[in-house]
Structure formats: structure tokens, C-alpha cells
Amino acid sequence: xxxxxxxxxxxxxxxxxxxxxxxxxxxxxxxxxxxxxxxxxxxxxxxxxxxxxxxxxxxxxxxxxxxxxxxxxxxxxxxxxxxxxxxxxxxxxxxxxxxxxxxxxxxxxxxxxxxxxxxxxxxxxxxxxxxxx
Amino acid sequence: xxxxxxxxxxxxxxxxxxxxxxxxxxxxxxxxxxxxxxxxxxxxxxxxxxxxxxxxxxxxxxxxxxxxxxxxxxxxxxxxxxxxxxxxxxxxxxxxxxxxxxxxxxxxxxxxxxxxxxxxxxxxxxxxxxxxxxxxxxxxxxxxxxxxxxxxxxxxxxxxxxxxxxxxxx
Numbered sequence: 001x002x003x004x005x006x007x008x009x010x011x012x013x014x015x016x017x018x019x020x021x022x023x024x025x026x027x028x029x030x031x032x033x034x035x036x037x038x039x040x041x042x043x044x045x046x047x048x049x050x051x052x053x054x055x056x057x058x059x060x061x062x063x064x065x066x067x068x069x070x071x072x073x074x075x076x077x078x079x080x081x082x083x084x085x086x087x088x089x090x091x092x093x094x095x096x097x098x099x100x101x102x103x104x105x106x107x108x109x110x111x112x113x114x115x116x117x118x119x120x121x122x123x124x125x126x127x128x129x130x131x132x133x
Numbered sequence: 134x135x136x137x138x139x140x141x142x143x144x145x146x147x148x149x150x151x152x153x154x155x156x157x158x159x160x161x162x163x164x165x166x167x168x169x170x171x172x173x174x175x176x177x178x179x180x181x182x183x184x185x186x187x188x189x190x191x192x193x194x195x196x197x198x199x200x201x202x203x204x205x206x207x208x209x210x211x212x213x214x215x216x217x218x219x220x221x222x223x224x225x226x227x228x229x230x231x232x233x234x235x236x237x238x239x240x241x242x243x244x245x246x247x248x249x250x251x252x253x254x255x256x257x258x259x260x261x262x263x264x265x266x267x268x269x270x271x272x273x274x275x276x277x278x279x280x281x282x283x284x285x286x287x288x289x290x291x292x293x294x295x296x297x298x299x300x301x302x303x
Contacts, residue, residue, distance in 0.1 A: 127271055128273075
């Protein structure tokens, strides 16, 4: 090692020591780790609960996240969403999809293999979920 | 010093680059994750929150600035006395930045499938591209972006001057 690199290394170590002396590094570290563990818990799947009544269907969407979710579409046999619905952070929203043929729809649902795909958007991502109800 | 103008310029630019407070490159996936970095500082935003753990890394990167400044300054003094020494760290770092997108491409297309995700990640170095990702019953489509800043082009130019100083022995 030559003089330049030796002194450079010395400067590096000196600055690191000064940083550690003047800043509460362990506190910054703990806060950082705490934030990351919180972030991991903060990304939760939104819940979709289907409620069936006499001749229509209501979907209760629960958004447990810190960001807004927009539900663009909810499609399956005999069902569609006429307009997109915005679900704000930590709120619930009741969505009423249009059912074109309720009898046929109810038959498929009761047989337990009704496929629904839900298109939504959050944080700029477009996400499509496929669910069986 | 006048015998080696390119070496002198390259060393002086190293000092300037180490002093500049700008990020070199920014990349991310929509609002999910945003990363800005240079060899001297790092910024990460995940799910709309600035990650504070990055500050620990920045303590060392800040000290690295002084390493580069000290080495370059002392080599400039050597040069003034007629001894030519070249210092290529900034050159290597500026060129290694082009490898970042390659690493991301390999990670998305060859590592994530092992974890159960299926992805189609386009290969690109600068710009924005659509990316598809699917995991169990969900399909995600997102925009990935990757842009260098003016400070990066400046560093790359300094790298070229370094290379010229080595090749031409000036």
C-alpha cells in the first residue's frame, strides 16, 4: 500500500469513528429494523367477502393497508362491475356487481366452483386475483 | 504535472465527483419501491416510506467520499512532484453501474421462479418497461423504470478520461 491509499484508509476510518461518536448509530439501526418489520406487516391482502341476498350480491371489500386500492372490475359468469370503486386506507366499501342472470349465477355459486377474477390497482401496480367462491 | 494532463484531469475530476451531492441512478417499480444511489449515498423508499436503515450504509458511504478525495489529492501532489500514479476506482464504479440492470434481469428471470413466482422481466438498461409477475392466484403487472442522472454521465465521462490517461500514458 502506498502513502495515498494508506492516508485514504485513515481518513475513511476517522470519518466512520467520528460518525459513530456523534450519532446514535444503535438507535438509527433499531429504528430502521423496527420500520422494516412494520413494513412487512403493513402489506396485507385486501379481504373480499361475498354476501348473497334474495336476488343480488354484495361484496364487502376491506382495505387494511396504508394506501388506496381501486377495484376496476370483478368478473365471472353472469357478473360484472359497472364502474370502478375506490377503497380508501383502513376502510370498508360495499360493492354491488351487476348480475345478469341471478338464477344461473346462484346455481354456479352453490355448486362451489364459481370463478371470479378481481382487477385492482394500488401503488401504481395492476393486480388481478382469481378466486373461487 | 503538464507532462500528464489527462492523469491530472482524471484525478481532479475524482475529487469533484466525490464532492458532488447527487445520486447517479434511480430505479424502481411504480410506487412499490424506489431506489436512488451513487457509490457515495443510497436512498430507498418502500411502499411510500423512506427506509431509515439506509442511513447506516450512508455513514460508510460518506466516509468513502473522503477516501476517494484523500487518495486523489495525494496522487495529485505526487504528480506535481513528477511521479505519475493513476487511480481507477471511480472509473470501475461508473462502468459497474451498467451491470445493475443485468443483475436485476437475472434475478427476476432466474432467481424469482425458484421462489414460486413466474415473471417476464424485459431486458433494458435505460427507460421504463412493463413487467408481469404471477404468484399463486394473483397476476401483477407493473412498470419498472431505470434512469441515470446527469451526475452519472459526468462520472462516466471522467471514467473515459481515466481510460485515455492509461492508454495514452499521458
